[in-house]
Amino acid sequence: MEPPQPSRCFHCGLPILPTTAVQACIKGTPRAFCCHGCEAVCAAIHAAGLEGFYQRTPEGEVFSPPPELPRQLDFYDLDEVQQAFAEVAGDAREAQLAVEGIHCAACVWLIENGLSSLPGVLEARVNLTGRRLRLRWDHARLPLSRILRRLGELGYAAVPFDPRTAELSLQRRHRALLYRLAFAGFAAMNLMWISIALYAGADQGEFRTLFHWVGFLLATPTLIYSGGPFFAGAWRGLRHGHLDMDLPIAIGAGITYGLSLLVTLTGQGAVYWDTLVNFLFVILLGRYLEARSRREAVSATQRLLDLQPKAATRLSADGEPSLVPIRAVRVGDRLLVRPGEAVPADGVVQNGRSQLDESMLTGESAPVPRGPGQSVAAGTLNGAGALEVRVTGVLRDTQLGRILHLVEEAQASKAPIQSLADRVVPWFVGITLLLAVLTGGLWWSVDATTALLAATSVLIITCPCAFGLATPMAIAVATGSAARHGILIKHGAVLQQLSTATQVVFDKTGTLTRGRPTVVALLDETGLWRADDKDQPLSAAWRQRLACIAALEQRSEHPLARALSDFARQQGVDFLALPVDDWRMQPGQGVAARVADQQLVLGSAAWLQTVGVSRQARLAQTATGDWPGATVLHLAMDGREVGRLLLRDDLREDARAAVHALAAEDMRVSLLSGDAQAAATAIAARLGGIEALAEVRPEGKAAVITGLRDAGQRVVMVGDGVNDAPALVSADVGIALGSGTDVSIASADIILTGNELRRVPQALALAQRTLMTIRQNIGLSIGYNLIMVPLAMAGLITPLVAAIAMPLSSLAVIGNSTRIARVFGRAVD
Structure with missing residues (x-):
């Protein structure tokens, strides 16, 4: 007699049908599978030594058969394709993948361990809740298609994560919640008529039992369909050793249902079918409103996403326009942007002039003129003129794409204050269960029905949700609102650090000033030459010196070097042919080289x-009174000082206003510069008499910031240059201008996309408002539970009232958080 055949698949746990049954020997043991797909996956898992997956799979868990892999996986190996969803700057790449087939923590273990064993996978982390895989891999050693095939071998199908697809998935979940809510509402309305009849006296007549069974027939499917997610969530939490907020709701609903069913079967007592259905309806209504409110509160990310056009008008080599999807646009393409259209990609204007609305990127409402040679950003709105744009960045590589990425990262991050909520919430449910048991025990001696209802009210009314939402909601609203006004916050912890700042340190060149210095005067033994005196010609000696100086500065990227080269060109001085040898530079000090057989030294007196x-005594009396704050460069040729050059960089228009706004908040404001003390002090005086930290070399800026922090100050550093990067990192909060270097932007915690210094005090005000809101949210949550839980334990609140009150606390936290956007919007507009 043959042994009985297994009825369920060894891999997925689904029933085995005779028409598709598969038998295979796995590691010497015969196994039965529902299909060839499960057999292949099981064989691959054992071949990789990952059979521990089956020990980690929860008892009785039923999967689905392995999903079908996407076709043409090699398509994802192309750089042009990966640019749409991955970081492709080098061989080390990073992408997020949406994975189909993830069911439980065992799946997470299998994917992470199965991919980590592949040579070339640098990191694989799975988000069980979002069914997403964050993957880092070496593209030179391992193509992405091989990783996707490996996932397929393990029983999972993965595709690049698309925020728009995620948005559609979120809409489907909201729709399913709405359907459950509608079902519960329909049952509640019908049960209301039964309740009216029972309360009117039918509970004493011959139809009492009939009404009870009709209530049972209405309440049971409502509990299964509308209340099903609560029981599923509670079971998932218990299975993974986590006390979820769905657990008290499931217990409360189960107790109410069981009590009513007992009364219906025995005919003794009152039923609570209406209470059960009504509180399920109210809880679902609260969750639906909470989901909508939360989505609207953090809708800044979606609004930024909507700025990205779906198509572009590409010009062919002969100038013929054609409409193409944005994913088909490549760097170097020429695009036509018609009046009223959004710019599809970052680029440089080749032909045409217009005005662009950049308010959603920079927060500045005034249109910005753009013409040939000027850059435009994706998502900005073109005005009345047509533009021909050469593409320099598309999709993720655009300014809009980077902003969107930073906003998403910031909204997903945690502030240090959130650690309090993270520690408290897991204990909250346990305390709730304990209080419910205590309440039931205290009331049991008085009345069993009252004990069950009071315990159910305690289970339902306690709400750690508001406590858990207190911090992330406020941070999400704040970062989204800040992004709309040109303030990009990289992570939530910055807001807490910024709210406690006591000192703001501004770099001078390029931050407080325009970063475009100009030559205002030249001084040598013959006298002073002024740039504003149009009747005074430039001497032949200075023309020769300028030729050598411009040739010397050609190798430098410093703003002063560019200013000197531009000045030489304006004066018609030819310097390109002059030979330069033995060139050397000391950052923050000066340069030296041999130019046209002359030894030149240009820089500070030091x-x-x-x-x-040695400095010439006759040049010591440099007349700088007409140019307060001017930078003085000393010029020496063949070991002798022959002249001095005065350059001045005008302050930004909003520099004084920004400094005054910070000072009005009792903030200590300092200027950090490598200039001489007199020049730095003069600029500080023009800004309102702030502190001047002068003669600081680039490598010494970080030390100055560290010294201020050691003295007890919480320092905010604002800069834009390469040499500001160490100071930005050393500060409690680093703020970089969007026009700054890539190094400074990467080192900063906050980026000002509109390069407006007035955003600095606004960011500080936003941080203070956010931390105040978080504390208010925590207070609201604690106060709600301190008031409502004792009332429920005293039997003064019914389960229905508890169901109404519970979501109100979360809605109060969400509503309070949305005030951040309104208050901040009024302050900056």
């Missing part, structure tokens, strides 16, 4: 002394 050049 730099001349360092290289052994």
Whole structure:
């Protein structure tokens, strides 16, 4: 007699049908599978030594058969395709994948361990809740298609994560919640008529039992369909050792249902079918309103996403326009942007002039003129003129794409204050269960029905949800609102650090000033030449010196070097043919080289002394009174100082206003510069007499910031240059201008996309408002539970009233958080 055949698949646990049954020997043991797909997956898991997956799979868990892999996986290996969803700057790449087939923590273990064993996978982390895989891999060693095939071998199908697809998935979940809510509402309305009849005296007549069974027939499917997610969530939490908020709701609903069913079967007592259905309806209504409110509160990300056009008008080589999807646009393409259209990609204007609305990227409402040679950003709205744009960045590589990425990262991050909520919430449910048992025990001696109802009210009314939402909701609203006004916050912890700042340190060149210095005067032994005196010609000696200086500065990217080269061109001085040898530079000090057989040294007085050049006494009385704050460069040729050059960089228009706004908040404001003390002090005086930290070399800026922090200050550093990066990292909060270097932007915690200094005090005000809101939210949550839980334990609140009150606390937290956007919007507009 043959042994009985297994009835369920060894891999997925589904029933085995005779028409599709598969038998295979796995590691010497015969196994039965429902299909060839499950057999292949099981064989691959054992071949990789990952059979521990089956020990980690929860008892009785039923999966679905392995999903079908996407076709043409090699398509995802192309750089052009990966640019749409991955970081492709080098061989080390990163992407997020949406994975189909994830069921439980065992799946997470299998995917992470199954991929980590592949040579070339640098990191694989699975988000069980979002069914997403964050993958880092070496593209030179391992193509993405091989990773996707490996996932297929393990029983999972993965595709690049698309925020729009995620948005559609969120809409489907909201729709399903709405359907459950509608079902519960329909049952509640019908049960209301039965309740009216029972309360009117039918509970004493011959139809009493009939009404009870009709209530049972209405309440049972409502509990299964509308209340099903609560029981599923509670079971998932228990299975993974986590006390979920669905657990008290499931217990409360189960107790109410069981009590009513007992009364219906025995005919003794009152039923609570209407209470059960009504509180399920109210809880679902609260969750639906909470989901909608939360989505609207953090809708800044979606609004930014909506700015990205879906198509673009591409110009062919002969100028013929054609409409193409945005994913088909490549760097170097020429695009036509018609009046009223959104710019599809970052680029440089080749032809045409217009005005662009950049308010959603920079927060500045005034249109910005754009013409040939000027850059435009994706998502900005074109005005009345047509533009021909050469593409420099598309999709994720655009300014809009980077902003969207930073906003998503910030909204997903945690502030340090949130750790309090993270520690408390897991204990909250346990305390709730304990209080419910205590309440039931205290009331049991008085009346069993009252004990059950009071315990159910305690289970339903306690709400850690509001406590858990207190911090993330406020941070999500704040970062989204800040992004709409040109303030990009990289992570939530920055808001808490910024709210406690006591000192703001501004770099001078390029931050407080325009970063475009100009030559205002030249001084040598013959006298002073002024740039504003149009009748005074430039001497032949200075023209020769300028040629050598411009040739010397050609190798430098410093703003002063560019200013000197531009000045030489304006004066018609030819310097390109001059040979330059032995060039060397000391950051923050000066440069030296041999130009046209002459040894040139240009820089600060300390730099001349360092290289052994003495200063000329007759040049010591430099007339700088007409140019307060001007930078003085000393010029030496063949070991002798021959002249001095005065350059001035005008302040930004909003520099004084920003400094005054910070000072009005009792903030200590300082200027950090490598200039001489007199020049830095003069600029500080023009800004309102702030502190001037002068003669600081680039490598010494970080030390200055560290010293201020050691002295007890919480320092905010604002800069834009390469040499500001160490100071930005050393500060409690680093703020970089969007026009700054890539290094400074990468080192900063906050980026000002509109390059407006007035956003600095606004960011500080936003941080203070956010932390105040978080504390208010925590207070609301604690106060609600301190008031409502004792009332429920005293039997003064019914389960229905508890169901109404519970979601109100979460809605109160959400509503309070949305006030951040309104208050901040009024303050900056």
